[in-house]
Structures are given as structure tokens and as C-alpha cells.
Amino acid sequence: MGNNNIASRIPHEIGNWNQLGELDLSSNHIVGTIPKEFGKLISLIILRMNGNKLSGAIPFEFGSLKKIEYLDLSSNKLSKSIPSNFGDFEKLIDLNLSHNNFSQGIPTHLLKLSHASKLDISYNSLNGEIPSEISQMESLEILNLSHNNLSGFILKSFEQMRGLLHIDIFYNELQGPIPNSKAFLDAPIGTLKGNKGLCGNATDLQPCKHSSKRGQKVVFLLVFPLLGATFVLLSFFGIFLFMQRRKTDLESKQSKTEGQVLFLSILHFNGRTLYDEIIKVTNGFDALCCIGKGGHGTVYKAELTSGDIVVVKKFNRPLHDAGENRFQKEFLNEIRALMHIRHRNIVKLYGFCSHVQHSFLVCQYLERGSLSIILGNEDVAKELGWCKRLNIVKGVAYALSYMHHDCSPSIIHRDISSSNILLDSQFEAHVSDFGTVKLLKPDSSNWTSFAGTYGYVAPELAYTMKVTEKCDVYSFGVLAIEVIRGKHPGDSISSLSMPLAMENIQVKDVLDQRLPFPTAQVENELIIVVELAMKCLNAYPQSRPTMHMISQVLSTNIANS
Known part of the structure; x- marks a missing residue:
């Protein structure tokens, strides 16, 4: 029933729908309070009532919705405090209470939503500090606390929330150093501004004051390792470029195969040697070595002289064409990223070759297929x-x-x-x-x-x-x-x-x-x-x-x- 022009109150008889699994009343003009009979909808999994004119407090009986997974009450006129028994929604994945008039603090019990991946309580009148129990929300990916009256320091416990990808604390009264958390460090500056006194190394933020011992420690941890790491990386990068250029010169002299080869380093071989050996052991990609075909290429098994067995995924056409420079650059960037993946349940990608005749990937061989x-x-x-x-x-x-x-x-x-x-x-x-x-x-x-x-x-x-x-x-x-x-x-x-x-x-x-x-x-x-x-x-x-x-x-x- 969403996106209509319903302008009445919600009838109390709604409590009779105790087998209902999903209810969408969003984007209407519904007025009045939420009936306590909602607590009888014990089968409800998805509830959307956002974008209406609902007012008053959320009834305590709402806590009976034990199966709820998706709850959106945003953009209404709901007030008073967020019910603490919302923390009993063990299956809740997405909770949106934004754009209302909720006041008081963030209930500690609310932060027991261990399965929730998104929590949006922005644009309210919440006050007090962010409870340290927020680190219990281990599955949380998106957190929006912006446009409230939250105060105090940003908790260091945010650093324990490894799954957190995005955070917005825009316009509060928070202060202190930014946590060393991916969500904070990667956040656009607009999601951090408008607070009382945040400090750190992000653009447009004040540096942490040296008069405070805490501030000195933060600056030291943020700045010194960065300078040291940058110097070391640049040094190694310079050496790497020199060695790569020298290796390329040698390979170009020793090459017996015509055409330019671009080979991202793999195993313990140099690129050119391995390219020549793969051509040899597959007999020029003979059909007898083929172990499978796909939409983009053909798969070969290659047993190298070292005893290593690898899989060679040869593309249907070379990626070295002059007209595909942009595509090739993006493709190579993705290949470089994938080569750094190291996980026991992911096939190892050893390298990639781009040649005027052949382009292929070299991957880990797995026996059972x-x-x-x-x-x-x-x-x-x-x-x-x-x-x-x-x-x-x-x-x-x-x-x-x-x-x-x-x-x-x-x-x-x-x-x-x-x-x-x-x-x-x-x-x-x-x-x-x-x-x-x-x-x-x-x-x-x-x-x-x-x-x-x-x-x-x-x-x-x-x-x-x-x-x-x-x-x-x-x-x-x-x-x-x-x-x-x-x-x-x-x-x-x-x-x-x-x-x-x-x-x-x-x-x-x-x-x-x-x-x-x-x-x-x-x-x-x-x-x-x-x-x-x-x-x-x-x-x-x-x-x-x-x-x-x-x-x-x-x-x-x-x-x-």
C-alpha cells in the first residue's frame, strides 16, 4: 500500500493480521500514533512506514516483533526516546529511524543488534555520549549518527568494528581524535565536519593540540609512521624500478620469441622464461592440454619443469591491441589487486601475461575440478x-x-x-x-x-x-x-x-x-x-x-x- 494518498489513521484491527510477513505503508499521509496492536504482528519480517506523519512514541509492544529483519520508520514525527527493547530484535538487519524527533540518549540495549548491517538514527535530537557498547554490533557496515546533539569523545572502540565501511557523524558536538578505523579514515570530510572539536590528519580537520599528552600521542602515531613508511616505500620503489629496467633490458636481448611481452611476476620465475616454457609444455596451446572452455577463453593444464602444476587461462583474443589501451590499463590494475589476495579459500592468481599473440592468466591448479x-x-x-x-x-x-x-x-x-x-x-x-x-x-x-x-x-x-x-x-x-x-x-x-x-x-x-x-x-x-x-x-x-x-x-x- 506504499506510495498512495492514504491520509487516515492506522486502524487498531491491524493486530488481527498475525500471519502477515511484510507490510508496506510508506510514502503516504498517514497520521496519528502507532497502535499498540502492532505487537500482535508476530510473523512480520519487513515493515516500512517511512514518509508519513506518524507522531508520538513508539509503543512498547513493538518489542514483540521478534522476527523483524527490516524496519523503516524514518521521515515521520515520532518523538520521545527510542525504545530500549528494540535491542531484542535478534534478526534485525536494517533499522532506519532517521528524520524524526527522538530525544534523550542512544539506548545501550539498542546496541545489542549483533546482526544489524545498517543503523540510521540521523536527523533527530539525540544527546549524550556514544555508548561504548556500540562495538558489540559486529556486523554493522553503515552507521549514520549525523544531525543530532551527541557529545563527548569519539570512542576508540570503533577500531574493533572491522566490518564498518561507512560512518556519518556530521553536525554533532563530538570532539577529540579520529579513531584509527577504516570507516573514519576513508570517510569524505563532509561526513565528519560540523562538530565541536574533532582532530586528526584528515583534510579540513584541526590537528590534535600538542598541549595535551593524548594529542601528542595521536599526532606521533599518525604522522611519524606515515613519513617513515613513505620514505621506505619510495626507496624500495626506486630500487624496484631500476632492477625491473635492468631485467627488461636483459630479457629483450635474450628473447627468442618475437613481440613485446608484459608479464606480471609470478612464482619464482622471471616473466620471459615462464612465457617460453608455457608455450613449450602446452605445445603451443594444443587441444590435448585443454581441460575446459569458457565464454572468454580456454583453460589448459601445464606441468612445468620445476614440478609445479599450474592452470593457464588463455583469452580468446590478445589484450595487447593498440585500440584497447584504456581497457588494458583498467584490466591490469584489477589483476595487480587480485595477485595480492591471499586466502585459503580463494584460488591463487600467480600472474598475467600480455603478448601480441597470446594473453593469459596463470593460476593455482586444484585436483578435483x-x-x-x-x-x-x-x-x-x-x-x-x-x-x-x-x-x-x-x-x-x-x-x-x-x-x-x-x-x-x-x-x-x-x-x-x-x-x-x-x-x-x-x-x-x-x-x-x-x-x-x-x-x-x-x-x-x-x-x-x-x-x-x-x-x-x-x-x-x-x-x-x-x-x-x-x-x-x-x-x-x-x-x-x-x-x-x-x-x-x-x-x-x-x-x-x-x-x-x-x-x-x-x-x-x-x-x-x-x-x-x-x-x-x-x-x-x-x-x-x-x-x-x-x-x-x-x-x-x-x-x-x-x-x-x-x-x-x-x-x-x-x-x-
């Missing part, structure tokens, strides 16, 4: 028992959490599918194929051309084409169901994504019938995975959990095998 082939083979799939499958789901979750939350800028894979999950000899999962990878830059819109595998692509990409981490989260949900079920969920994805699906689904309906029924403990673990996967399939991207939250839930509840 792709997950899709294993699940499609009746005999081999039976070797993939429940514990191994749970471990595969955990491995993929850990890899994506690392890419989304521990890399700067964040890395979005955009093509998570069973074909791009490779298994080693111990059935350990490794995310592979970064051909469609997108590096998320905070200052870009991240609009993109369509990419991905049909059946795994988030629905919003069909009409927005805007890539976010939540696109990978959706694909992960599809993959997790596929691993447990033994095959792609197909058309049943739409029913699994419904808010009430979790109430009706039977675990036996999503189990691979080729395996014996699991023990009670393993069955409980499988249920946790299926429920998480269904949350990932939510049609609303903002209502999906983050990979950081998912990896934490799996780490806590799934036994190591």
Missing part, C-alpha cells in the same frame, strides 16, 4: 558427504567475507556459481574465475554491464545494473541450496525467497537424496545453512545479511570437519 562437475556425477557426488558439503559452504562464505570486508577497495566477484568453485584433494572449496570481478571504489557509482551465470544472478541486476556486495550474497544463497540439494534449485528459487517460506519448508525437501539421511546434529547444521541461504535470496538487497555476518554464524554453529 569444479563443484558443478562433481555434483553432476552420480558416483563422485556420493563421496561428497554432508560434512564435506557443510565445509564447502563455510569455505565459500569465508572467501566472500574476506573479499567484501577485508580488501580495500572491496572486491565483488559477480559470478559465484558451482562452476566457479574448485575443490582440492581434500574437497576444500576455492573460489575461482575472476573474469567478471568488479573492484568497488567508494567514489564511483559501480554501474556495470550484465555479468554472471544464469540462475545465480541477483534479480535487481536485471533492472538496476548496479553492482553491490549483496549481489554476491544472493548468488551465495543459490549456491548453498545447490550444495545441500545436490542440484541447482531452479524455479523453486522464487518460492524459497518468500518471507514465510522458512516457516513451511521441510529440511528433507532440500536434501540430496543420493546421500543417507544425516544425524541429528548434522541435520541441525544443515537447517542453519538452509535458513541462511533463504535470507540471502530476499528480493530486497538491503534485507539480505552480509557475508561477514554469514561467516560468523557458520563459524559459530557449524562444527569443523
